[in-house]
Amino acid sequence: MTHLTDEQFEGALAGSADTAEHLAACDACRARLESMRAMRSRMQAAFKTVSPPPALLAKIRSQTVEAKPVSSKRVLRLMRVVPLAAAACALIVLGIMVYNDPDEATAAQPELARIHNKHLAGPAGTETMYTSDDPKALAAFLKSKLGDAPVLADTGDSAKVTCCCVDRFRGRPVGSYILHTPDGIISVVLLTDPIESLKLSHTLRRDGRSYKACKSGNCNIVAAAKGKYTYCVVGQADHDVLLDVLVQILAGAQQSTGPRDSTEHAADPKTHCNCTPVCTCSMSI
Numbered sequence: 001m002t003h004l005t006d007e008q009f010e011g012a013l014a015g016s017a018d019t020a021e022h023l024a025a026c027d028a029c030r031a032r033l034e035s036m037r038a039m040r041s042r043m044q045a046a047f048k049t050v051s052p053p054p055a056l057l058a059k060i061r062s063q064t065v066e067a068k069p070v071s072s073k074r075v076l077r078l079m080r081v082v083p084l085a086a087a088a089c090a091l092i093v094l095g096i097m098v099y100n101d102p103d104e105a106t107a108a109q110p111e112l113a114r115i116h117n118k119h120l121a122g123p124a125g126t127e128t129m130y131t132s133d134d135p136k137a138l139a140a141f142l143k144s145k146l147g148d149a150p151v152l153a154d155t156g157d158s159a160k161v162t163c164c165c166v167d168r169f170r171g172r173p174v175g176s177y178i179l180h181t182p183d184g185i186i187s188v189v190l191l192t193d194p195i196e197s198l199k200l201s202h203t204l205r206r207d208g209r210s211y212k213a214c215k216s217g218n219c220n221i222v223a224a225a226k227g228k229y230t231y232c233v234v235g236q237a238d239h240d241v242l243l244d245v246l247v248q249i250l251a252g253a254q255q256s257t258g259p260r261d262s263t264e265h266a267a268d269p270k271t272h273c274n275c276t277p278v279c280t281c282s283m284s285i
Contacts (some may be wrong), residue, residue: 031110
């Protein structure tokens with residue numbers, strides 16, 4: 001299934017019914033549209049309610065009305081300060097609302113599911129996909145696009161890293177790897193967001209360590225933080241399967257270091273990926 005374009009999302013936000021049939025059938029696009037609507041509502045509310053602080057208004061009045069006439073240069077300076085102060089207040093309030101709003105945190109989960117479903121669609125589902133059987137070459141590609149990326153080694157004979165992609169999460173570019181396993185395609189999304197900000201609702205334990213997990217749409221998600229990254233393993237396999245993969249990934253994860261890694265293993269990007277949706281596992285938590 002293909003997904004809506006940015007232009008189609010804009011039309012849906014404006015009230016167009018052209019995409020209603022697709023939205024009714026596609027969990028990922030419906031979740032993204034709901035997230036966009038929530039963000040628009042927060043921005044509208046923030047800019048409607050924010051005004052300059054009373055102390056600043058009192059100071060302006062005292063210097064422009066109650067006080068002696070001031071020079072034109074000083075008036076111009078005040079005219080610049082007032083809108084800037086109001087805009088700064090609005091951005092601060094909006095930032096607090098976005099960070100603390102549970103709807104924004106909950107929206108992270110369908111975004112991760114959307115990224116995985118795009119991977120299942122192959123090259124048609126993602127803008128930037130690169131294939132290689134060399135994990136270091138994959139990390140070098142992501143590093144060239146994002147500035148840094150950990151090397152994700154194969155997790156064993158049954159799980160092979162075959163592709164990497166540049167996706168978007170919360171409006172920012174992020175890297176992800178695609179693994180082929182007997183339980184289907186599994187995506188490993190690399191985030192720099194704190195794991196707490198994802199608000200994953202369940203806790204799994206393995207060998208004395210805690211992992212966070214949840215279910216979103218047709219996908220299960222298991223995540224853990226290591227170093228600067230939050231590793232999110234997403235797929236249609238059971239949580240126990242995803243947890244096995246995540247434990248092996250964290251055990252072998254290493255940061256790509258130095259410019260040598262980005263040139264020694266460089267390869268020409270492929271224009272296709274052999275990823276196919278093969279998983280029909282049941283999902284539960």
